[in-house]
Amino acid sequence: MKFNVGGVDRILRIAVGLVLIGLTLAGMIGVWGWLGLLPLLTGTFRFCPAYALFGMSTGCSSGKCITGKKN
Secondary structure, three states: EEOOOOOOHHHHHHHHHHHHHHHHHHOOOOOHHHHHHHHHHHHOOOOOOHHHOOOOOOOOOOOOEOOOOOO
């Protein structure tokens, strides 16, 4: 699998996911907060299906794309 979620994007996704889930567990927001699982999972696995669908990637820097394979 090709990774398409890079450094800052990954950190933000994981942080937002954890905050939403935490707020849901604390009873501060409704059940829609469980949608925080989506950014949490895409950040954890470094793969976003929507990015793949549109051919986007934040995992590339200086022309070298991060892949799941060893060179």
